[in-house]
Amino acid sequence: MPPHIEPPRIQEKPLTKPFAIQLESVAKKYGDHTVLNNVSLSVREGEVTAMIGPSGAGKSTLLRCINFLERPDTGCITVEGNQIDAGTNFTAKDLAALRRNVGMVFQSFNLFPHLNVLRNVSIAQERVLGRSRKEADVRSMQLLERVGLADKAKQYPSRCSGGQQQRIAIARALALDPRVMLFDEPTSALDPEVGLEVLAVMKELAAEGMTMVVVTHEMQFARDVSDHLVVMANGTIIEEGDPEQVFTNPVQTRTREFLRAVLER
Amino acid sequence: MNILTDWPAFLPGLLAGLGVSVQVALLSLLIGIPGGLLLAIGASSKTKLVRILIIGIVEIGRGTPALVVLQIFYFGLPASGLTLSSMGASVVALAATTAAYTSEILRGGLQAVPQGEVEAAGALGMSRRDTLRFIVIPQGFRVAIPSLIGFAILIFQATSLAYTVALPELLSQAYSIGSTTFNYLSVLVLAGLMYAAITIPASWLTSRAEKRLARHL
Numbered sequence: 422m423p424p425h426i427e428p429p430r431i432q433e434k435p436l437t438k439p440f441a442i443q444l445e446s447v448a449k450k451y452g453d454h455t456v457l458n459n460v461s462l463s464v465r466e467g468e469v470t471a472m473i474g475p476s477g478a479g480k481s482t483l484l485r486c487i488n489f490l491e492r493p494d495t496g497c498i499t500v501e502g503n504q505i506d507a508g509t510n511f512t513a514k515d516l517a518a519l520r521r522n523v524g525m526v527f528q529s530f531n532l533f534p535h536l537n538v539l540r541n542v543s544i545a546q547e548r549v550l551g552r553s554r555k556e557a558d559v560r561s562m563q564l565l566e567r568v569g570l571a572d573k574a575k576q577y578p579s580r581c582s583g584g585q586q587q588r589i590a591i592a593r594a595l596a597l598d599p600r601v602m603l604f605d606e607p608t609s610a611l612d613p614e615v616g617l618e619v620l621a622v623m624k625e626l627a628a629e630g631m632t633m634v635v636v637t638h639e640m641q642f643a644r645d646v647s648d649h650l651v652v653m654a655n656g657t658i659i660e661e662g663d664p665e666q667v668f669t670n671p672v673q674t675r676t677r678e679f680l681r682a683v684l685e686r
Numbered sequence: 687m688n689i690l691t692d693w694p695a696f697l698p699g700l701l702a703g704l705g706v707s708v709q710v711a712l713l714s715l716l717i718g719i720p721g722g723l724l725l726a727i728g729a730s731s732k733t734k735l736v737r738i739l740i741i742g743i744v745e746i747g748r749g750t751p752a753l754v755v756l757q758i759f760y761f762g763l764p765a766s767g768l769t770l771s772s773m774g775a776s777v778v779a780l781a782a783t784t785a786a787y788t789s790e791i792l793r794g795g796l797q798a799v800p801q802g803e804v805e806a807a808g809a810l811g812m813s814r815r816d817t818l819r820f821i822v823i824p825q826g827f828r829v830a831i832p833s834l835i836g837f838a839i840l841i842f843q844a845t846s847l848a849y850t851v852a853l854p855e856l857l858s859q860a861y862s863i864g865s866t867t868f869n870y871l872s873v874l875v876l877a878g879l880m881y882a883a884i885t886i887p888a889s890w891l892t893s894r895a896e897k898r899l900a901r902h903l
Contacts, residue, residue, distance in 0.1 A: 490805050513813070520811045531806035534902050535825050544820055545810035577902040590806075597810060 438466040441601055441632040447486055447496030456482045458656040467630045471647035478653040480636040481605050488523045501600050524594030528606040530586040532578040539574040542593045564592035568622050584615035604635040644668050652676045692872050696863050703859030704880050711842040713777045718784025725789035747786025753847050755779040760851040776848040795830030796822055828899040835892045839885045
């Protein structure tokens, strides 16, 4: 009788991580103009999602709906377990709970020009997390160190270059320990060379496993760094999937047109 | 008539008057500008009723001459049982005028703060109140300061209206000296110079303040 051989036990490992962000049928109109037409999107924990598409497609609007900087007309948004249905009345407390886990970086940096770099990074920690000035400053310095700008702590934002300002803005958002980071065309206001230093910080963040949603025109970044690519046009997602797949073999004609326009110039 | 002998004789009375004028102006501004800030914030309230109410108050306040407001507080209010001293009535009337006018100045300043910064504060989870307190008001105030100094100069000049409610400020001191010496021209010219001695340096301050406050913006 042959010896009974136990099949080797494979450590049960979840192949799919839970969702960090879920958007369900998000719709938004400005007057007669439909900006978002029942868009649904899911982002898993630790995943980098890049959103590309022609301008006016609704990418930024969709991104801004995630933390309700833009309030959708209808649709349900869940971020790290905090759910808000845009169709219902929600309280400032609900909104604060949802935003608690979301950091955001803007195209135009939006630093506070009357506060020095350190105060820019520290103030929300003090007001939102209740950290003391000292605790907040320690954390801020760590983050400024990480984005390579510790020596700028006492400067004012106007004294910093665009690339530096954007890295400060990233540090400011990270200071609140978000679980999700949203990037709204973070390099569009920068010249290409300076943009690289911002992209480098973002790559590092992605490598550390931060959940990120990035609206971008940086095709190389979308292709190399993102785990999931979303193509939007006319207020809907026209195609999504593995970035390599979408870039090399897009299914939709509209995607093909867009990629040809941005890649073959 | 000889100003070399007249003016030194007028000076003590006029200086006492100037002191009262400055006091009324400072108190009016001290009460009026925070009032103006509250009105400016209220004017952008989310509640329509509050907005309409505040815009109504501001428009009435700006539309009514300061002299009329002053007369209402001093001569009118006693009829409803509230009697104010001439000092009290002057401060309250000028503070009300200040609040109405500066609310518009401050509203402009607050609106000059880029919306992107307000969004950034919101995205960081800061409450509406904290965003106002730490981001919008400090910057809006800086934008408004040159105009506020300009308005403060006007209010200082408007303290001369308190002459009509028998407050012993600069103009009424000058007038009473004039009526005893009949040297109206001489004493009024000196009073005018004394107003100017305050207002002209104050307007120099405006341009310096402007430069200093624009440092980081």
